[in-house]
Amino acid sequence: MKDETKCLHSGYTPENGGPSVMPIVQSTTYRFDSTEHIGQLFDMPTAHMYSRFSNPTVECVEKKLADLEGGVGAMCTSSGQAASLLSILNLCSAGDSFISTSTIYGGTVNLFAVTLKRFGIECIFVDAEAGEEEISRAFRPNTKAVFGETLANPALTVLDIEKFAKIAHEHKVPLIIDNTFATPILCKPISFGADIVIHSTSKYMDGHALQIGGVIIDSGNFDWTNGKFPEFTEPDESYHGVVYTRDFGKTAYIIKARMQLMRDFGCYPAANSAFLLNLGLETLAIRMERYCENAMKVAQYFKNSDKIAEVYYSGLPGDKYYDRAKKYLPKGSCGVISIVIKGGKENAVRFMDGLKMASNEVHVADIRTCVLHPASATHRQLTEEQLIAAGVNPGMIRFSVGLENVEDILADIEQSLSRI
Ligand SMILES: *Cc1c(COP(=O)(O)O)cnc(C)c1O
Numbered sequence: 001m002k003d004e005t006k007c008l009h010s011g012y013t014p015e016n017g018g019p020s021v022m023p024i025v026q027s028t029t030y031r032f033d034s035t036e037h038i039g040q041l042f043d044m045p046t047a048h049m050y051s052r053f054s055n056p057t058v059e060c061v062e063k064k065l066a067d068l069e070g071g072v073g074a075m076c077t078s079s080g081q082a083a084s085l086l087s088i089l090n091l092c093s094a095g096d097s098f099i100s101t102s103t104i105y106g107g108t109v110n111l112f113a114v115t116l117k118r119f120g121i122e123c124i125f126v127d128a129e130a131g132e133e134e135i136s137r138a139f140r141p142n143t144k145a146v147f148g149e150t151l152a153n154p155a156l157t158v159l160d161i162e163k164f165a166k167i168a169h170e171h172k173v174p175l176i177i178d179n180t181f182a183t184p185i186l187c188k189p190i191s192f193g194a195d196i197v198i199h200s201t202s203k204y205m206d207g208h209a210l211q212i213g214g215v216i217i218d219s220g221n222f223d224w225t226n227g228k229f230p231e232f233t234e235p236d237e238s239y240h241g242v243v244y245t246r247d248f249g250k251t252a253y254i255i256k257a258r259m260q261l262m263r264d265f266g267c268y269p270a271a272n273s274a275f276l277l278n279l280g281l282e283t284l285a286i287r288m289e290r291y292c293e294n295a296m297k298v299a300q301y302f303k304n305s306d307k308i309a310e311v312y313y314s315g316l317p318g319d320k321y322y323d324r325a326k327k328y329l330p331k332g333s334c335g336v337i338s339i340v341i342k343g344g345k346e347n348a349v350r351f352m353d354g355l356k357m358a359s360n361e362v363h364v365a366d367i368r369t370c371v372l373h374p375a376s377a378t379h380r381q382l383t384e385e386q387l388i389a390a391g392v393n394p395g396m397i398r399f400s401v402g403l404e405n406v407e408d409i410l411a412d413i414e415q416s417l418s419r420i
Contacts, residue, residue, distance in 0.1 A: 003068060003185055004285040011064030011278075024275045025056040043240050044247075045259065053262040057271035061278050065205075065215050068184040068281075069197050072220030073254035075262060076213060076274060080180065080200020082267040083214030084108050085116075087176050087198050090216075090257045091144045091229070094120030099138050100147040101128035101164075102389035103157045104178065105200075106379035109390060112147075125389065128152075128159055132167055139171045144228065146173060150189060150328065151181035153364065154374045154398040155391025156312045156338050158321040158328055165193025174222045174253075180204075181334045181365065185288040192328065195222040196253065203365035204334070207280040207287055211273050216257060220250035232256065287367075287403065292332025294409065295401040299337050301410055302399075307347075307417050310340040310393070335401040336364055344395045347420050348373055352397060354416035357408060369402035369409050 001009065012022040030048045032038050041049050048054045058076050066074035077083045092098055100112055102125040112123035124138050128148060146168040148159045161177060168175040174195035179187060183204045189197050199205060201213040224232035224245050232252050235241040239259055244252040262268055269277075292315065299313035314325035315333035325333050341347045352360050358369040362377055372378065375394045379387060387394070401409060 006064065006067050007282050007285045010067040011060040011062070022057060022060045022275065022278055024271045026271050027051065027055075044242075051268065051271070052266040053258055053268055055268070055271050055274070058269055058274040061274045061281070062215070064278070064281060065184075065199075065201075066217050068284075069179070069217045070184075070188055070190045070219070071197065071217040071254075073251045074215055074217040075254055075258050076201070076215050076269050076277075077262075078214070078267040078269050078273075079212045080198070080202055080214040081107055081111060082265075083198040083200070083216050084111060084178065086257055086261045086265070086267075087196055087216050088112075088116065088121065088145065088147070089261055090253060091174070092116075092121045093231075096142045096144050097122040097124055097140055098145040098147060098173075099124045099126055099135070099143060101126060101149070101152075101159065102386075103128050103152040103155045103159075103391045104147070104149045105153045105180075106374065106382055106390060106392075108149075108178070109379075109386060110381055113386070127389075128157060132163065135164075135167050136170070143171065144173055145176055146171075147176045147178070149178040149180070150187050151314070151334060151336075152391060153181055154336070154338050154372075154378070154396065156181075156314060156321075156333070156336065157391055158314050158324045158333075160324060161189050161192040161194055161328060165195075168195075169193070172226045172228050181336060182329060183284060183288055183334070185285050186292070186329050186331050186334060190217075190219040190221070195219050201277055201280075202363075204288065204291070205280055205284060206277050207284065207365075207367055208276075209363055209366045209368070210280075211269075211276045213269050213273055213277055216254065218251060218254035222253065224252050236260065288332070288334070290403055291335030291401060294403070294406045295333070295335040295337055297406050298399070298401050298409060298413070301413065302337065302339050305417060307342055307420055308339050309342045309395075310338075312338040334365070337399045337401065339397050339399055340393050340395045341397065341420070343420065345373075345375070348395050348397050350420055351416050354419050355412055356415065357404065357412040358399075358402075364398060364400045366400060367403050369404060369412075370400045372398045372400075374398055
């Protein structure tokens with residue numbers, strides 16, 4: 001099936017006479033006929049047991065997301081942050097390190113640089129544009145993963161996924177890609193060598209600003225038996241001696257994430273949340289097309305305006321990442337544009353406050369056009385140095401183009417710019 005079709009048909013197949021729409025299974029628990037059956041489930045979880053870590057409605061969405069990304073399994077989480085956290089904790093323990101590009105979402109920078117550090121896990125930040133040798137030098141014997149964002153929020157840099165996959169694999173560790181902004185409609189990181197893909201589903205996937213959520217998707221391609229990951233190849237005493245690679249083969253990573261981490265952390269979405277997320281997913285493919293079309297027109301408008309100093313949109317000819325976007329994002333560069341207005345922060349605030357239709361809000365990739373000033377909001381906790389590393393200019397505005405008629409979006413921009 002093609003993506004548009006997967007969005008509608010993957011994950012849930014109605015039985016003869018069954019509901020056409022994926023039902024909400026609103027139940028904490030599941031009933032079994034015998035004590036013995038439940039006992040067996042604790043050895044080998046082949047059915048839903050308890051909704052802290054699995055639920056039939058959420059499972060349908062997980063199957064759809066795995067299918068869209070081309071993975072062998074997926075696990076939903078209650079937020080994108082939880083997906084980032086668990087994707088790392090499934091590989092790293094205290095005393096380990098991992099490598100991340102510095103051009104990533106501000107919340108992830110803080111999670112990696114501050115909170116994981118308190119857990120004894122060190123994140124080594126590298127410049128995404130550094131050469132292979134320089135990035136290779138950052139590896140240590142305890143380095144267990146490499147992390148990057150397809151389209152960085154909010155710098156909108158495009159990651160050379162193949163370069164990072166090659167370097168990670170040379171060092172026998174997996175590449176984790178946060179594919180939130182691109183979505184699997186615009187880019188499928190697994191096809192470029194990524195091993196694990198994560199998302200904040202709160203953005204384009206949900207699409208309607210209804211639900212916070214996240215997901216981790218396993219490509220099934222990484223060889224966990226290469227000697228660097230004993231937690232995958234030795235018996236898990238917390239799970240009756242399960243050996244993930246032996247017992248689950250290609251799905252070792254995602255099953256381990258559920259059986260160990262989701263069991264213990266319990267950041268699983270509710271069935272209702274998955275139902276709403278699924279509504280967003282059903283139209284994801286066609287919505288992404290229109291986001292890209294609208295954003296291209298808005299980016300061109302900004303490019304031609306003498307009040308705008310910089311436009312960052314990799315779909316725009318002349319953008320630093322244009323050629324790379326042609327390879328990784330051939331269908332478009334999503335709806336998010338970053339701009340720097342002439343006159344610094346003062347004019348940035350004036351422009352944002354002057355918008356009548358576009359909302360000033362802490363969100364992005366919404367169905368409605370919205371704007372945010374990263375330096376004073378999502379990236380506020382970062383130091384000046386971290387801001388620069390994350391590609392955030394203090395005067396930068398993140399302009400998230402929605403699905404309104406583009407003429408209305410442009411008229412709103414024009415009336416606000418005219419007052420600067
Ligand atoms: C928003 C976002 C996150 C965090 O997701 P939440 O759902 O807000 O927890 C992670 N990565 C990227 C790229 C994001 O845009």
